[in-house]
Amino acid sequence: MRVLKYTSQPSWMGLLAAALLGTSTVQAIELDLEDGDSIKKAARQVATNMMSYYTGMNPGDNPGNLPDPYYWWEAGAMFNALIDYWFYTGDDTWNDITIQGMLWQAGENKAFMPNNQTQTEGNDDQVFWGFAAMSAAERNFPNPPEDQPQWLEMAQAVFNTQAPRWDDTSCGGGLRWQIFTWNNGYNYKNTISTGGFFNLASRLARYTHNATYQEWAEKAWDWTADVGFMTPEYRFWDGASLLTDCKPINQIEWTYNAGVYLLGAANMYNLTEDPKWKKRTERIVESSSIFFSHDPPDVMFERACESVNTCMVDQRSFKGYLARWMAQTAQMAPSVADTLMKRLKASARAAAKTCTGGVNGNVCGMKWTDQKWDKTKDFGQQMATLEVIQANLINRVSSPVTKDDGGTSKGNPNAGSKPPETIPPGLERRINTGDKAGAGILTVLMMVLIAGTCGWMVWE
Template identity: 85%
Template sequence: MRVFNYASQPSWMGLLAAALLGTSTVQAIELDLDDGDSIRKAARNVATNMMSYYTGMNPGDTPGNLPDPYYWWEAGAMFNALIDYWFYTGDDTWNNITMQAMLWQAGENKAFMPANQSKTEGNDDQVFWAFAAMTAAERNFPNPPADQPQWLEMAQAVFNTQAPRWDTSSCGGGLRWQIFTWNNGYNYKNTISTGGFFNLASRLAKYTNNQTYQDWAEKAWDWTAEVGFMTPDYRFYDGGSDLTECKPINQIEWTYNAGVYLLGAANMYNLTEDPKWKDRTEKIIDASGVFFSHDPPDVMYERACETVNTCMVDQRSFKGYFSRWMAQTAQMAPFAYDKVIKRLRASAKAAAKTCTGGINENVCGLKWTEQKWDKTKDFGQQMAALEVIQANLITRVAAPVTKDNGGTSKGNPNAGSKPKKVIPPELDYDITTADKAGAGILTILVMIGIGGSTGWLIWD
């Protein structure tokens, strides 16, 4: 693909150095949620710390990639956070870095399937980059040059690659966790992959007013309920193996699974004004109360791992996405505002109190309920703190735009519909029955491993 010419743009290293220099004397994160300037200042301090982990703008590095041990999808989530950061605060410090990375990672078919990720990319990984593109369209983030892929076009390209992967050969439908047969987890159908597809479809339906996206959102929701990944009381389990028709279900509950369906339901309500979507939105909010502590009240925690100290790299960021999607739900479904904002305020206050670590005493901890730094340091928890703090600016910004209401991003309904098949040379061989069986065994072992660290929850 052609690469945008950044020769005339400011030095990314210079921008980052300037940002870091500006916070070199910061002693802690101070946060007054009734003062917009205080929230913006706190968000900048946390964002600057978060961006100290990113090296993709450096010469010789790959735009859009985070260094080990952080995963490619988490970088996509980071750029979504930065788009929201710009929209909430008006600070464009990282806008050029964001555009550079997203155009680079969009790949040849514009659907975020770059060759450098073909060994490991899953449906959930891909959709987190689509979320960033969709957010850019909804927030009127500065558009790429006309000869480059556009935000809406990228989101549509991801949808067009994922819809054909809807798999009715087992479990009655749904999306697999992994895209390629050679990846561990190919035989696992999980909630975040189907939920991400639901979330994206609902937002495309709202933005474009296209019935096809709305129909797919309905289909994804219905399947999630029918297969049992969503319980009758609107709690979301993790997934199940297609080798056993998605039974038994892995009953681990993560914040981001509730959140991804919450915003999708809120968008469907906003689009259709159908009472069923209002009811569903309200019930997800009520059921998600399991992720908020009683002492201190209304502070979010990752109950599947925080209390037993087993949160892995990706799980340390999950609360950030739930925070992001709760805030956007308050815009798309105003009836949810009171419940949502109470939780966002309490969680943001608690999160800010953990941001006292490191040399500058502004590194944020994982456990917000402790309201002090827990002596941990991680990119994901820094991003989560940014998300929950800046989410409290939601009442100070406009609602998402659509193509008929102020949106400027150009779309292409056919984008990505015929992606080039990418197979790494070392994996370019015929997939045999034995290979598939081996992948299935590895999937089961992965599920056992997850259950071993958090399986106690199914009896909670």
């Protein structure tokens, strides 16, 4: 720490110079990646900022929901980040809030399909809550009361509701983006939905050693490659309309698509020790270099939108999931650990340098490559920064458990019986062919809009 010495009669020029020096060197969140306590302290500061957005624990509020403009699925991602935070740091500050929110949103079938989300919930939204439940099982997060749904049971319920949605009637398979016919995007098959299913299946396979999960993971991977959402170079596109047999493909690339397949492949390798999964894991690590800058080196950025300031609410959190899954991959597949940790360290240092904004001087920005606050603040940005900082504790904790290796969460292979497609309030009339056609048109128009805001990056 710099100490400023003042004379008994300081000049105003000297004081001004000292003040300017102080503002130019201040870093509200200090981070020493060689010091575990420093990482934990920084993670707590960022987690505190992140949780300032959440009000679900307050009397009269809805546990597990974030306020507008944030989406329901981001709350599931937040609880996953908090489960990992507890595991990395030992700090249980937000454990009760996490348990409360996840049980509240589990829904009647325990598969995170609450009635209040039928107008917005997609397969990708649901699976992010499934990830949180799976992480809780893998990390031996404190179990819910015995009369409540259990973590492994909830993850299995998500899988059991998604597997019957596998759609062989178009594009040769895969999951649709949306669950319900009345939602825009029902006629779109996207990489994150099938990728989320693959990720969850692979982790359930490792945890339970049930061959069914492994078979579904293989099937999901193969379809992603066959349909062309994954290239021979292991790059991942966004998706395509099933109304045109998944052609042409929307070639926008997001960090979380690479990440969701990366951890799934690493879990399959850890489970099977099959060289093909080792190769696949390594190739995804190689191809994901497109998301890391050269100057400064190895700092993550959201390639499709960050440089042109078009990242929307959900996209501002995407980098955090790649960081989360990179860290876990380092445990599952040691051959890529050095490369992944190099990127995580560089990204965490850069991200911490953006945390100088806001009233308290520690709000984190979006653009880690700037290495300074970019005058923006957002829930997703805080979560992404938390993820990349705490990911640097991965070498100080044990690997995820399994049912045969210390796992305490109770499962139910039959959890999550498929619920009826309840029509939400306001849509009571019968949904007819014309409605579905209209939804298809809206899907196409929506994808044109997305391509217009981000797609120019694809054709470089």
